[in-house]
Amino acid sequence: MDAINEVGLHKASVVMISGKAGVSPAIINHHFGGKDNLLEATMRTVLKQLSDSVTERLKHVDRSDVVARLNAIVSGNFDDTQTESRVVKTWLAFWTQSMHDEALYRLQRVNEQRLLSYLRYELKQVMPKQQAVQVAKTIAALIDGIWLRGALKPEGIDVPEAKKLINDYIREQLECHCNVQLTAVPA
């Protein structure tokens, strides 16, 4: 990730990467079986961290407080581990690459669906399924859109602002359109 951060995936040679890691280039092939697989392994780590960030936050939130749970999901997506410059650039390289690499594509797809699934689950507590699907898509798009726009700026992602914009949307969405209480009745 440090190599990608500095020169981009394309110019991050195995020699450079192994140099930063303090090992020989050969060992990378030995362990990972090629540069492509190294990127895949790297992303598995990052995706695991993302998953952990979200589940960890959800643990500490009451299951019936939908807004808080949605906020927790959003917050997890903007965890420090995901907004560092080196991670952000690796993500973008991963996305670009996933369009031409089956293994990476599957990884990306799983992650994409997981976010939607988390969001839908919560939203369905307080609104009709069809609407929940739509709002989930919108929230997911907001997360990715803000994340992407932040990634493309040298200042990086403004995490507090990101959370504010998305959480504002969530609150308004539930206030304006739900004739239900914002806090779901416990199942």
Next chain:
Amino acid sequence: MDAINEVGLHKASVVMISGKAGVSPAIINHHFGGKDNLLEATMRTVLKQLSDSVTERLKHVDRSDVVARLNAIVSGNFDDTQTESRVVKTWLAFWTQSMHDEALYRLQRVNEQRLLSYLRYELKQVMPKQQAVQVAKTIAALIDGIWLRGALKPEGIDVPEAKKLINDYIREQLECHCNVQLTAVPA
């Protein structure tokens, strides 16, 4: 763009590109001065088309109908010229590359600001400046987020759904929070 679509920017060699264009590899360097500059020139064309898509649509909308104008801007961003697979993949490669190439970065920055500027201008007709800034950011993020999520799917971008999600947000935003009429009074 066809070459990027098929194998990605990295593996799209000058020979492959020139082959698709039916010319010699040398002429590409002669005219564009290298592969990097070719990508830049390509993106200039795409960005011009995006700009044209938006301005063309705005021309046919009453200046006082803010919602319609915002919808036109959104629609322009999902124009056919921007949602083709080959264009979408080129965009993503461009973004990734712009993080390590000054010339590309400037291009990307200009485009980013232009969208925000268009959105803010319209929103300020019907809401306080500070709020307009925020809503503009949210709409921009939605456009990019939905665009990105669509880009990463093999089915491509679902344009009608994209417009619906974003326009819903716009309508709700103006209905819920503006004590002004949705159609601005003519100046």
Next chain:
Amino acid sequence: MDAINEVGLHKASVVMISGKAGVSPAIINHHFGGKDNLLEATMRTVLKQLSDSVTERLKHVDRSDVVARLNAIVSGNFDDTQTESRVVKTWLAFWTQSMHDEALYRLQRVNEQRLLSYLRYELKQVMPKQQAVQVAKTIAALIDGIWLRGALKPEGIDVPEAKKLINDYIREQLECHCNVQLTAVPA
């Protein structure tokens, strides 16, 4: 020669040369039939100037004043037309190239012999033939050696010093070893 002066023969492309000349690259091939032939034509011009420099000076010197005639030959070899940086670098490129190009080699050979011939002719007026041959070789070597050493310095050739060193040698040679008068008796 300007192109060679700036970047060396190798990197002096036909485009660069034609640019400096204010013509199209194609015309160079049309007129000279290739880059190699252009170098040959250039050297023919330079060699003609060298020849003219010497003969012109000899015209103004009494045929019986051997020392003065030798000095004139030396002086001709350090004429302004031969000691400019652009000419000097072209000469050196020519020499290097002449080892692998038959046409250039012939040109170089003719010039080499001409100098020796001039020198021998004069020296034989005042010393035995065998000795004249040797001294001629030494003078020729001095001319080329000083010229070369000057060529390799950024300050260029110090012409007055060059002439002094060589003419000193000539004078001493004729003073020390010739029991003949320094001025030959008219034939």
Next chain:
Amino acid sequence: MDAINEVGLHKASVVMISGKAGVSPAIINHHFGGKDNLLEATMRTVLKQLSDSVTERLKHVDRSDVVARLNAIVSGNFDDTQTESRVVKTWLAFWTQSMHDEALYRLQRVNEQRLLSYLRYELKQVMPKQQAVQVAKTIAALIDGIWLRGALKPEGIDVPEAKKLINDYIREQLECHCNVQLTAVPA
């Protein structure tokens, strides 16, 4: 050097050179860091051999026998390692190239100065400093001039004749003009 000998520096491609060496082209860049640096490394070797040739000969000559020491220096400059065709052509290519390559130029400059320095040191034992400087320059020019003229002939350098011409000059110079003994008095 074999490649330069056969086709000249320009046409001596890395592939040809590596072919002659029985290795892959890539290893040349790996070890030397490019074709330019390979030439530099080659010349360092040649210059070291030249330096060794001279110092080795000087070791076996009495410090007080100035003529013999000068002859030794001359002889060292016409050592077998310096007069082979492949070395001679490499030298000439090196000179030509040194005019447009900073690293090569420094190398060339050091070598040039070293010869003058050696010569001056000996000459100052038997003549005034100012005169020693001049004679040193003349001897150096003779060495280079004869070397160059020999280089340009297909027969190559006639080493015995070269030494004779230069040593004759040295002897005459010391006989004619020095009111000192040819053999310096021991310090």
Next chain:
DNA sequence: GATGAATGAGCCTTCATTCAT
């Protein structure tokens, strides 16, 4: 006579990968 557009061949260099140690 002169040119601009275009090309094909070739070169230097990079780099992921292999293999003997």
Next chain:
DNA sequence: AATGAATGAAGGCTCATTCAT
């Protein structure tokens, strides 16, 4: 498990030269 040396394949780019105009 780890490495240093080495390689083969490929890529971007340059350039002398050609050709229709």
